[in-house]
Amino acid sequence: MLASATEIVCALAGEQAKAMLVGRSHECDNPAWVQALPRCSEPAFPVTVSSRAIDAEVRRRIAAGEELYRVDTSLIRSLHPDLVIAQSHCEVCAVTPADLERGGDCLPTLALSAASVEEIFHSIRQIGDRLGLADRAQSVIEQETLRLQKVRNRTAHLPRPTVVMLEWTDPLFSMGNWGPELLEIANGELLFGSKGEYSATVPPERLLEADPDILIIAPCGFSLPRALEDRRVLERIPGWNSLRAVQHRKVAFADGNLYFNRSGMTISRTAEIIAEILQGETFDEPSQGNAWCWSGDVL
Numbered sequence: 001m002l003a004s005a006t007e008i009v010c011a012l013a014g015e016q017a018k019a020m021l022v023g024r025s026h027e028c029d030n031p032a033w034v035q036a037l038p039r040c041s042e043p044a045f046p047v048t049v050s051s052r053a054i055d056a057e058v059r060r061r062i063a064a065g066e067e068l069y070r071v072d073t074s075l076i077r078s079l080h081p082d083l084v085i086a087q088s089h090c091e092v093c094a095v096t097p098a099d100l101e102r103g104g105d106c107l108p109t110l111a112l113s114a115a116s117v118e119e120i121f122h123s124i125r126q127i128g129d130r131l132g133l134a135d136r137a138q139s140v141i142e143q144e145t146l147r148l149q150k151v152r153n154r155t156a157h158l159p160r161p162t163v164v165m166l167e168w169t170d171p172l173f174s175m176g177n178w179g180p181e182l183l184e185i186a187n188g189e190l191l192f193g194s195k196g197e198y199s200a201t202v203p204p205e206r207l208l209e210a211d212p213d214i215l216i217i218a219p220c221g222f223s224l225p226r227a228l229e230d231r232r233v234l235e236r237i238p239g240w241n242s243l244r245a246v247q248h249r250k251v252a253f254a255d256g257n258l259y260f261n262r263s264g265m266t267i268s269r270t271a272e273i274i275a276e277i278l279q280g281e282t283f284d285e286p287s288q289g290n291a292w293c294w295s296g297d298v299l
Helices: 003-020 031-036 051-064 072-080 097-101 117-131 136-157 179-186 204-210 222-228 233-234 256-260 269-281
Strands: 041-043 070-071 083-088 109-112 164-171 172-174 215-216 250-256 292-294
Touching: 003 031, 003 083, 003 117, 003 136, 041 083, 051 164, 070 097, 097 109, 109 117, 117 136, 136 269, 164 179, 164 204, 164 250, 164 256, 179 269, 215 269, 222 250, 222 292, 250 256, 250 269, 256 269, 269 292
Parallel strands: 083 109, 164 215, 215 250
Antiparallel strands: 041 070, 164 172, 250 292
8 A cells, every 4th residue: 555665565576576466555656567456545635636735635634634545445355465565654645554444444554654765674674574575675675775875976076066855846845754865875965854854844935045056846746747737836936037946947857756755666766866967977777858857848
């Protein structure tokens, strides 16, 4: 019931994952073949509306104690899982154990919580332990650590630009959790947000005062094309065009759903994407036009 957990299971189990995984959440989409699995959840309200409307509805539902996700517990029961993986880190981002319990069932659940790179690695260990793949989990962690270190080594000697990373546009939210660590690995100086802390609202005037060299906008749960739809939202902010990043055409939009907002097997790729945005460094293959683009680019 968590996209990052589905990625981790696939990374640990390899081809065996196709026999092990029996269901997924509506957000599980990587690797692509998992989208053929039975879909066991849905958003409880339309998410094709504006960012401001989504934010308002989420706040209203939380205040009223209403669900954010509908979980098909009857379908889950029919799949006879030995384990259901959810998350307890954020009641907004994905299905939680409380969402599973609304159906009155006591399902065998592993609840993950990750606010940093080390906690993401801990999630890999937890899943590895439950699947009997502890050695494989340690190997995956070592591989990801080396990949992140490669980004650090390649960018350490390069100029260090000031950066603001936003994970929501209306209202503005600065990126938190593991995002600041990935930026630091790519040798950027983050102006808002701290490692291990939740994302936080940023008044527009504070963004204007900070005036970063580079802006990275990766709204939570949004693909790159959907993120680009919020360009006009940002352009309506008084003083937007006076920002240094806007004037120098250094406003990057990115796929938040697959990369920046997901605590799974894409975090090392996210660090590489950030290095490409900040430093022009590419790893394996360029990601511009696929995972991210400059605001003025035409896809």
